[in-house]
Amino acid sequence: MTLGEMIRQAREDAGLSIDELAQIVNLRSRLLVAMEDDDFIQCGGDAYARGHLKNIARATNSSASEFIALFNANHSTDSRSIHSQLVDNNAAAIKSENKRLSWKVLLSASLSIIVIIGVVQFSLDSVQVQDEGAPIVTESPTPTAEPSVTPSAVVTPETEESATTAGVTLVIRAARGDSRIHVVASGETLYKGPLLKGEERSFKDDVSIAIYLSNAGDVDLTLNGEKLPPRGEQNQEIRETFRAN
Secondary structure (H helix, E strand, O other): OOHHHHHHHHHHHOOOOHHHHHHHOOOOHHHHHHHHOOOOHHHOOHHHHHHHHHHHHHHOOOOHHHHHHHHHHHOOOOOOOHHHHOHHHOHHHHHHHHHHHHHHHHHHHHHHHHHHHHHHHHHHHHHHHHHHOOHHHHHOOHHHHOOOHHHHHHHHHHHHHHHHOOOEEEEEEEOOOOEEEEEEEOOEEEEEEEEOOOOEEEEEEOOEEEEEEOOHHHEEEEEOOEEOOOOOOOOOOEEEEEEOO
16 A cells, blocks of 8 residues: 555544545645645655655544655655755766866867967968068068968957856745755755755855756746746655856
């Protein structure tokens, strides 16, 4: 028997309807229906889910420890590894993709520098030959056109380098309520724990930042100085990854 089936059985044995039990334990009826269907995501995190289970057990004269044990074994997110929590966002693949992208950018920049050096060397050799020849050559428009090529060619690698070093800066603020958060950057956990109402935390990485929120509706996100639209509803869990451009 699953945890949801045990909750439904306990409620029916106590002679209570969904609405009656929801009123006793101060929960929304649709949340209680979801829990009886083994959906605990809407609880807003493991701590909230365990608290709801204890209240339900008390109201139906059931064993709270048995409810908690089943929840920890089958539904808790605390016991899952970082990789499995972020598997929907494919964080490992993102890391390898960015590595491949970096090699391509470096190769492209190297080729551009080689071409620029060749153009500059050719221009200098041409100027030296013209200076040693007849003075009439200085009146030709050709030498004045060649030096103008060098400044325009140098701009390209500088622009590409600044674009690839922008990184990711993410600010998480609990604007309207508490939430549990988990932040991972480049395979390492930057923070995992509660974010109380009114608090905010800032995170930065050169490649990508992956996050987990237990209460997306009460949290505001600011990415690289730009406030993002809401990522979910109140007490909704989300996982999302932000990558450098």
